[in-house]
Amino acid sequence: MNALAERLGRLIAHEGPITLAQYMAIASHERALGFYGGEHDPLGSKGDFVTAPEISQMFGELLFVWCMGQWRKQGSPGTARLVELGPGRGTMMSDVLRAAKTAPDFLAAIDVVLVESHPALRTQQETRLAATGVPISWTEDLKPEVFDRPVFVLANEFFDSLPVRQFLRAEEGWRERMVGIDASGALDLVISPIAADAFVPGDRRGDLPGSIAEISDSAKALSSILAQGIAEQGGAALIIDYGNAAPAGAPTLQAIRAHRPARLLEDPGEVDLSAHVDFGVLAASARQEGAAVFGPVTQGQFLESLGIRARAEVLSLGRAAEVAGSLSRDVERLIGSQEMGELFKVMAILPPGASPPTGFG
Numbered sequence: 001m002n003a004l005a006e007r008l009g010r011l012i013a014h015e016g017p018i019t020l021a022q023y024m025a026i027a028s029h030e031r032a033l034g035f036y037g038g039e040h041d042p043l044g045s046k047g048d049f050v051t052a053p054e055i056s057q058m059f060g061e062l063l064f065v066w067c068m069g070q071w072r073k074q075g076s077p078g079t080a081r082l083v084e085l086g087p088g089r090g091t092m093m094s095d096v097l098r099a100a101k102t103a104p105d106f107l108a109a110i111d112v113v114l115v116e117s118h119p120a121l122r123t124q125q126e127t128r129l130a131a132t133g134v135p136i137s138w139t140e141d142l143k144p145e146v147f148d149r150p151v152f153v154l155a156n157e158f159f160d161s162l163p164v165r166q167f168l169r170a171e172e173g174w175r176e177r178m179v180g181i182d183a184s185g186a187l188d189l190v191i192s193p194i195a196a197d198a199f200v201p202g203d204r205r206g207d208l209p210g211s212i213a214e215i216s217d218s219a220k221a222l223s224s225i226l227a228q229g230i231a232e233q234g235g236a237a238l239i240i241d242y243g244n245a246a247p248a249g250a251p252t253l254q255a256i257r258a259h260r261p262a263r264l265l266e267d268p269g270e271v272d273l274s275a276h277v278d279f280g281v282l283a284a285s286a287r288q289e290g291a292a293v294f295g296p297v298t299q300g301q302f303l304e305s306l307g308i309r310a311r312a313e314v315l316s317l318g319r320a321a322e323v324a325g326s327l328s329r330d331v332e333r334l335i336g337s338q339e340m341g342e343l344f345k346v347m348a349i350l351p352p353g354a355s356p357p358t359g360f361g
């Protein structure tokens with residue numbers, strides 16, 4: 001049992017079981033020991049998972065092309081903002097800003113706001129982006145004040161790390177799955193005896209016993225902040241993550257350590273916790289704010305229609321055969337149906353009345 005597990009065990013012994021969302025928030029963000037809070041470096045090939053921007057520069061470049069297209073469609077506003085949620089090592093933003101040199105008017109119009117809670121990752125981002133010449137500021141969480149102009153938001157593998165609560169359809173109705181302790185004091189999943197039907201959306205009421213509902217209040221709240229800002233001020237958001245348009249009734253919350261599944265409550269702060277994103281909920285809360293929502297479409301479809309194959313060919317020109325080969329393997333990893341292409345989805349939030357954007361046709 002690690003130090004954070006012991007601390008959580010003592011808390012639970014005194015206060016009773018905590019929700020999985022509370023557990024995730026502490027395991028992810030505890031200042032010294034949390035996965036995204038401490039010194040632990042979660043990213044990159046030596047870390048716990050590899051993300052699309054870490055696979056290839058083409059990913060960030062194509063997201064730039066998409067954002068710039070939206071910016072032009074909205075009349076090339078002279079003051080605009082580029083926001084990234086959870087920028088990790090800063091790789092994607094660095095690719096976006098390098099590609100943006102091809103559009104000096106866009107580059108001159110924007111400042112950048114990075115939403116990052118991890119102090120060590122923020123330092124990596126500062127170093128990585130120091131030479132871009134673009135004004136960059138950081139915030140720990142996305143505040144509505146950021147939306148005082150058209151804002152273009154990118155979020156790759158961010159929403160999956162937000163805390164979720166889990167509810168189990170028991171014989172007698174919905175009950176919350178919580179984190180308690182077993183007789184030895186070790187963390188263990190327990191089922192709350194209290195009726196929780198009111199927390200589960202109406203369309204899940206008829207689920208069969210054994211079904212699990214996962215609910216992320218923070219993901220839903222964040223989607224409405226994005227949508228409200230974009231509906232009022234213009235701009236666009238692209239949310240890229242693994243998940244589905246509709247929940248399947250099975251739990252998706254998982255722990256990963258060094259690219260392998262780990263037990264859910266094993267060594268809090270040392271394993272990556274994530275859950276599939278419920279795009280249906282994000283879309284509904286964005287629409288409630290009056291925004292237009294497109295997708296989710298698969299990452300494969302999205303990147304193909306933005307021209308990832310052509311981009312790989314351009315990058316291969318005049319390069320050695322190994323380079324061309326490695327670029328086409330990267331394309332396959334990003335869009336292949338057995339790789340990231342189908343598991344990952346892309347959803348866009350745009351101002352009211354917007355026509356379908358590139359990639360969503």
Ligand code: SAH
Nearest residue numbers: 036051086087088115116117118156157161
């Ligand atoms: N987008 C990056 C990194 C994904 S990992 C990539 O694709 O490589 C998730 C990122 O979100 C990390 O930078 C992490 O520190 C940050 N993060 C996670 N939860 C957060 C929260 N609640 N508030 C702010 N940042 C958070």
